Amino acid sequence: MPIVSAPKYEKIAREIATEMNWKHHQLEARRFPDDEGYVRIPEEVFDSIRSEPVILVSNTYPDNNIVETLLLLNALKDVRGGQIEDFRGIGEDLADVGLGLILAVPYFGYARQDKRFQRGEPVSAYSIARILAQHCDGIVVLDIHEEKVMQSLEVPVIGASAMPEIGQHLMAVASPDLILSPDKGAIGLASAVAEHIGCEFSYLEKRRIDAHTIEHTPKNLDVNGKVVAIVDDMISTGGTIRKATEALKRQGASAVHAACTHGLFTGGALTRLEKELDGIHSTDSLENPRSVVSSATGFTRALKGLLSLDDFKQ
Numbered sequence: 001m002p003i004v005s006a007p008k009y010e011k012i013a014r015e016i017a018t019e020m021n022w023k024h025h026q027l028e029a030r031r032f033p034d035d036e037g038y039v040r041i042p043e044e045v046f047d048s049i050r051s052e053p054v055i056l057v058s059n060t061y062p063d064n065n066i067v068e069t070l071l072l073l074n075a076l077k078d079v080r081g082g083q084i085e086d087f088r089g090i091g092e093d094l095a096d097v098g099l100g101l102i103l104a105v106p107y108f109g110y111a112r113q114d115k116r117f118q119r120g121e122p123v124s125a126y127s128i129a130r131i132l133a134q135h136c137d138g139i140v141v142l143d144i145h146e147e148k149v150m151q152s153l154e155v156p157v158i159g160a161s162a163m164p165e166i167g168q169h170l171m172a173v174a175s176p177d178l179i180l181s182p183d184k185g186a187i188g189l190a191s192a193v194a195e196h197i198g199c200e201f202s203y204l205e206k207r208r209i210d211a212h213t214i215e216h217t218p219k220n221l222d223v224n225g226k227v228v229a230i231v232d233d234m235i236s237t238g239g240t241i242r243k244a245t246e247a248l249k250r251q252g253a254s255a256v257h258a259a260c261t262h263g264l265f266t267g268g269a270l271t272r273l274e275k276e277l278d279g280i281h282s283t284d285s286l287e288n289p290r291s292v293v294s295s296a297t298g299f300t301r302a303l304k305g306l307l308s309l310d311d312f313k314q
């Protein structure tokens with residue numbers, strides 16, 4: 001089966017291809033001088049992407065990658081739909097090969113605007129999900145902040161998770177005694193890691209005052225002398241992790257690690273976190289100096305699930 005990507009997602013796409021014994025094709029994606037996007041499907045891969053369902057690996061972050069993803073989906077849809085004749089009349093149109101255009105999203109941008117926090121706001125995560133769903137036949141998304149936003153779309157969606165691999169990695173490098181979720185929202189992900197490696201689990205209660213200020217409800221944890229790994233879906237400013245780390249160190253934790261699927265590390269977060277933590281670990285869903293866990297196995301599990309649906313059976 002073909003898996004395709006712009007050059008920047010080649011690593012993840014190739015790793016999935018290797019695990020699934022698929023073929024990876026690189027697509028053209030670049031920027032015009034005015035920063036508008038340009039994409040193209042090389043002609044030599046037309047046959048391959050028309051022969052079977054095709055998986056596009058592409059992020060929807062930052063904003064210009066939403067446009068790039070949509071343009072790539074449209075170009076793939078045209079080729080699969082047989083619309084390949086150019087403006088000079090070169091290349092005759094072919095038959096439509098039908099359903100089978102699948103989008104695999106390592107990091108789904110806008111995921112945190114998952115509700116209408118104040119009247120007058122859009123539910124941005126759902127808005128983006130709906131647009132994507134209009135341009136493909138199925139979606140696989142890695143550790144999305146709130147899975148609910150991907151429900152009730154017009155195409156099937158399957159969540160992929162890197163938590164088992166994050167667990168394996170933490171065991172190998174830190175052997176944690178306790179896995180901690182920094183808030184209620186990450187309980188599902190963090191407890192999956194704890195379960196996977198068979199270790200103790202707890203969580204904190206967090207209140208976000210604004211984008212840069214958060215408050216944790218004090219909680220007495222039995223962490224004296226323990227190695228603790230905080231597991232979250234994403235680290236952005238690092239505020240959540242730093243607050244949790246302060247509390248853990250105050251209560252005697254011997255080492256604190258932080259692991260996440262999506263390492264955004266905005267505004268110097270990594271430098272600040274490095275001063276206070278004993279280890280910072282993320283997957284490769286976004287490029288960053290701490291991307292040490294491959295998301296390919298998580299994607300592989302989810303893609304197998306999606307491809308077993310009747311729509312995509314060959």
Ligand code: R5P
Pocket residue numbers: 112145182183185186211214232233234235236237238239240241
């Ligand atoms: C929020 O609920 C998320 O799960 C993360 O905890 C949060 O987005 C991390 O953001 P920051 O690093 O800016 O605290």
